[in-house]
Amino acid sequence: MSDFLAFRSANTARSFTLLGLGAVLGLGIAGYALFTAPGTSTLIVAPEDVASVNQRPVSRIDFDAQLRTLYDVSPTEATPEQRKHVLEAMIREEIFVQRGIELDAAGADPAARAALVSAVEQQIVAESQTKQPTPADLEAFYRQNQAKYMSEGTMIVRDLVAATPDQAAGALQALRAKAPLDTTMAKFGLKDTGRTKDEEYYFAARIHLGDADFAVAQKLAAGDISEPLVRPDGVHLLVMSRNAPPVALAFAVAQERVVTDWRQANGARLLKGDETFLRKRANVLIAEDLR
Amino acid sequence: MKPRTAALLGLAALLAGAGAWMWHGRDLDRRMVMADPDVLPADLFAHAVPLGRETFAAHCASCHGADGKGDSARGVPSLVDIDRLYGAGTVGDIEQIIAHGIRAANGKSRAFAIMPAYATARPSPTEAIPPLTPGDISDVIDYLLKTGNPESARRGATIFGDRGGCFDCHGADAKGDPAVGVPDLTDAIWLSGDGSRDALYNTIARGSAGMCPAWLGTLDARALRATAVYVHSLSHPATPPLPSR
Numbered sequence: 351m352s353d354f355l356a357f358r359s360a361n362t363a364r365s366f367t368l369l370g371l372g373a374v375l376g377l378g379i380a381g382y383a384l385f386t387a388p389g390t391s392t393l394i395v396a397p398e399d400v401a402s403v404n405q406r407p408v409s410r411i412d413f414d415a416q417l418r419t420l421y422d423v424s425p426t427e428a429t430p431e432q433r434k435h436v437l438e439a440m441i442r443e444e445i446f447v448q449r450g451i452e453l454d455a456a457g458a459d460p461a462a463r464a465a466l467v468s469a470v471e472q473q474i475v476a477e478s479q480t481k482q483p484t485p486a487d488l489e490a491f492y493r494q495n496q497a498k499y500m501s502e503g504t505m506i507v508r509d510l511v512a513a514t515p516d517q518a519a520g521a522l523q524a525l526r527a528k529a530p531l532d533t534t535m536a537k538f539g540l541k542d543t544g545r546t547k548d549e550e551y552y553f554a555a556r557i558h559l560g561d562a563d564f565a566v567a568q569k570l571a572a573g574d575i576s577e578p579l580v581r582p583d584g585v586h587l588l589v590m591s592r593n594a595p596p597v598a599l600a601f602a603v604a605q606e607r608v609v610t611d612w613r614q615a616n617g618a619r620l621l622k623g624d625e626t627f628l629r630k631r632a633n634v635l636i637a638e639d640l641r
Numbered sequence: 642m643k644p645r646t647a648a649l650l651g652l653a654a655l656l657a658g659a660g661a662w663m664w665h666g667r668d669l670d671r672r673m674v675m676a677d678p679d680v681l682p683a684d685l686f687a688h689a690v691p692l693g694r695e696t697f698a699a700h701c702a703s704c705h706g707a708d709g710k711g712d713s714a715r716g717v718p719s720l721v722d723i724d725r726l727y728g729a730g731t732v733g734d735i736e737q738i739i740a741h742g743i744r745a746a747n748g749k750s751r752a753f754a755i756m757p758a759y760a761t762a763r764p765s766p767t768e769a770i771p772p773l774t775p776g777d778i779s780d781v782i783d784y785l786l787k788t789g790n791p792e793s794a795r796r797g798a799t800i801f802g803d804r805g806g807c808f809d810c811h812g813a814d815a816k817g818d819p820a821v822g823v824p825d826l827t828d829a830i831w832l833s834g835d836g837s838r839d840a841l842y843n844t845i846a847r848g849s850a851g852m853c854p855a856w857l858g859t860l861d862a863r864a865l866r867a868t869a870v871y872v873h874s875l876s877h878p879a880t881p882p883l884p885s886r
Binding site: 425469551606 | 643645646670671672674675677678679680700703704714715716731733734736737740742745746747748749760761762772774775776833839843846847848849850851852854855856857859861862863865
């Protein structure tokens, strides 16, 4: 024993013992790493999975989600039958997906192709979503796209129609001389078309009046009356009582939508970039007649 | 005993201790990941919280704030209150949200409804919802905030429960629907803005569809679970134990 620990002198038994110990330790570490590292093929199901099908994991988090969706239960609340049913369904799905890949289902089936395209697009975009834009990013985007961040614009306008140009001209003259609306309408036989009433957003007034008449209305200030507009159904006068054109929204008011739009634009940019890269990487040959 | 012997024995003991410690940590991780998130035992809870706090600071604080109180100017909800947009707010519910996100780019993300923009020609891109007039929106705000005169609030109630279609998502009682992530409009907790008339107008006229990223893939199962436990603990300071259903 004292020889064994006399490190200054050589000792065969000690050498072999240490060698053996080293070997066992090394094997132990290697084995441990092999059986526990994520993504390795083993006979053990990793704790984050509920099954493994040809070494592809069936994840526990999906299993939980399925139990919640199907039965509204957590894993311990679920009955053994519920757990078995969900597990079997998930294993079946994995087996069929794997078989689908073997059979190259995406080669022919349009639904599988569309799903794959969409999944790849989403994955590209998803990578960018965890990033929160800086205030500087947002303010720059807000300024560049100012036209998107405007208030709606509203108007209160009445659309009156006369049978003849003379009646319309008479009414216009009276109204501009501040005659009361009701008596003027009665006197010149004007009718309210009812195309617009109450306060309306610009988009609604445009739909109700039509593009041409809306363009006229948009230029009227409160109290203005349009020139007579000759239309198939008679001669119209637009009487404007309030016109609030769109104004820029403050950044603080628009901020939430700026974040959404910024993210969308960022995602679209990434998608385009990845597409260019993939296209460059691909070996695409085009038939002679289509070149 | 020779000093060398003592040193060797000490080293061995240290190695064994470190091994046992690592094994213990891994065992806790393994049990934490395998446990039912809604009924986590106390030792796993204690193991999860510091881990979750770290992950939260690294990945979530940029939007939800270091204290988890959110940012209503950007429509990011507070995670400190018990008001939940989605689900019952159990650890399991929270974990599913963290894994797949809300309106994030993946097939499993929660994306059931968006808040339509009622001051546009086509308020919803997917549903046939008619727009409202400025007067309608003002009435409906009177109804929600109990302001204005009884007449306008009554008109607002009709719009809410009928032509505006609000009831369809927010419920006839306006208390929202956690199954589809539609907020309660009767409480004092607001996702977007401060609950003022202007803030409500901003949402009702221009819509809202907040996005929380998906973290499955970025975070492993262990970090996901730990973060879910931590987020749950923000609104349930007295936990564990958790059976919250």
